[in-house]
Amino acid sequence: AQSVAQPEDQVNVAEGNPLTVKCTYSVSGNPYLFWYVQYPNRGLQFLLKYITGDNLVKGSYGFEAEFNKSQTSFHLKKPSALVSDSALYFCAVRDMAPTGGFKTIFGAGTRLFVKA
Amino acid sequence: GAGVSQTPSNKVTEKGKYVELRCDPISGHTALYWYRQSLGQGPEFLIYFQGTGAADDSGLPNDRFFAVRPEGSVSTLKIQRTERGDSAVYLCASSPRGGKNLHEQYFGPGTRLTVT
Numbered sequence: 707a708q709s710v711a712q713p714e715d716q717v718n719v720a721e722g723n724p725l726t727v728k729c730t731y732s733v734s735g736n737p738y739l740f741w742y743v744q745y746p747n748r749g750l751q752f753l754l755k756y757i758t759g760d761n762l763v764k765g766s767y768g769f770e771a772e773f774n775k776s777q778t779s780f781h782l783k784k785p786s787a788l789v790s791d792s793a794l795y796f797c798a799v800r801d802m803a804p805t806g807g808f809k810t811i812f813g814a815g816t817r818l819f820v821k822a
Numbered sequence: 823g824a825g826v827s828q829t830p831s832n833k834v835t836e837k838g839k840y841v842e843l844r845c846d847p848i849s850g851h852t853a854l855y856w857y858r859q860s861l862g863q864g865p866e867f868l869i870y871f872q873g874t875g876a877a878d879d880s881g882l883p884n885d886r887f888f889a890v891r892p893e894g895s896v897s898t899l900k901i902q903r904t905e906r907g908d909s910a911v912y913l914c915a916s917s918p919r920g921g922k923n924l925h926e927q928y929f930g931p932g933t934r935l936t937v938t
Contacts, residue, residue, distance in 0.1 A: 738925055749826075750865070750913070750929040757925065796864050800925070808878040810855065810927070812864030 708733040708801040712813035719787045720821050727782040727795050727816045735803025739780040740810070741771055744794040753795075756780060767791070787820045794818075824848070826930035828914050834936045835904055843899040843933045847916030854897050855927060856889055857913040865913055871897060904937045911935070 710731045719725045731737055741753040754765025756773045764770045771782045782795060797813040827846040835841050847854050852873055857865035867881040871891045882888075886904075891897040901908055911934050915927035 740925075740927075742927075742929075749931045750915075750927075752926045752928070755925060798864075808853075808870040808872075809867045809880060811867065812857075814862070814864050 708737075708799055708809070708811050710797050710799045710811050710813040712795075712797055712816045714816050715814075716817045716819065718819045718821065721789050722786050725784050725787045725791070725818065725820070727797075727818060729780045729782065729797030729813060730778050731780060731797070731799040732778060733799060733801040733803065734805065735801055737780075738800040738802055739771075739773060740798040740800075741765065741769070741780075741782050742796045742798060742812075744796065744815075746793070750796065753782070787818075789820045789822050792818055792820045826914055826916055826928055828912075828930040828933050830933060831931065832934045832936075834938060837904060837906060837937055839904050839937075841901050841904055841935065843901075843912050843935070845897045845899070845914030845916075845930060847895065847897070847914070848918075848928055849895075850918065851916035851928070852894065852919040853917040854891060855915040855917075856897070856899050857915065859911045859913055859932070868899070901935075904935075906937045909935055909937045 739756040742750045744750050754763050756763050761773045769784050794815045794817050796815050798810050800810045829844045854871040856868040859865045869889050870878040874894045886902045889899045911932040913932045915929045917927045
């Protein structure tokens with residue numbers, strides 16, 4: 707069965723410092739991987755995705771993520787954090803194996819606090 | 823253009839009652855997803871539609887939950903004999919059939935269901 711884990715409930719970082727939000731996954735087939743962000747009182751927004759190709763994918767608001775097949779990880783990164791990046795971040799995976807169906811599995815979320 | 827809309831935004835019902843939650847996807851999006859999000863958790867997959875048919879309903883928790891999309895656009899999630907454990911935010915998302923945004927899900931604001 708497919709699953710995704712976000713090992714940190716919360717990440718704290720100072721503005722201007724690099725940030726990393728961790729995600730690991732487990733699927734039977736090839737994974738489609740996603741990051742979504744949820745700002746207070748707003749709906750979930752798509753940030754970026756890995757489907758195939760380059761292991762480093764770039765997304766909205768200066769975020770990027772690196773797909774690492776050997777470590778089954780898809781960590782979200784940003785070189786310089788902004789206070790406005792403070793939000794709840796969700797990693798998600800879809801298993802592209804024939805038995806994977808169309809289910810997208812979300813992690814429990816990591817709350818990012820960026821301090822000025 | 824208009825995003826995904828969901829009605830009502832809030833619904834309070836008594837245990838044992840029947841409720842219907844509506845989702846209006848982005849025009850032209852053929853894929854539609856329903857999720858349930860409990861406090862402190864990530865979205866939990868319920869069902870996926872491609873066009874009018876439910877391509878994957880493996881996430882529906884039991885037979886009290888049912889969803890339809892009769893014309894391939896608006897979808898209704900129906901919950902019979904509601905229980906207090908059904909209280910959650912119900913999210914709808916849609917995604918396009920093809921193009922560079924394939925597999926990216928666009929979420930609505932959700933319906934907060936409270937069963938008393």
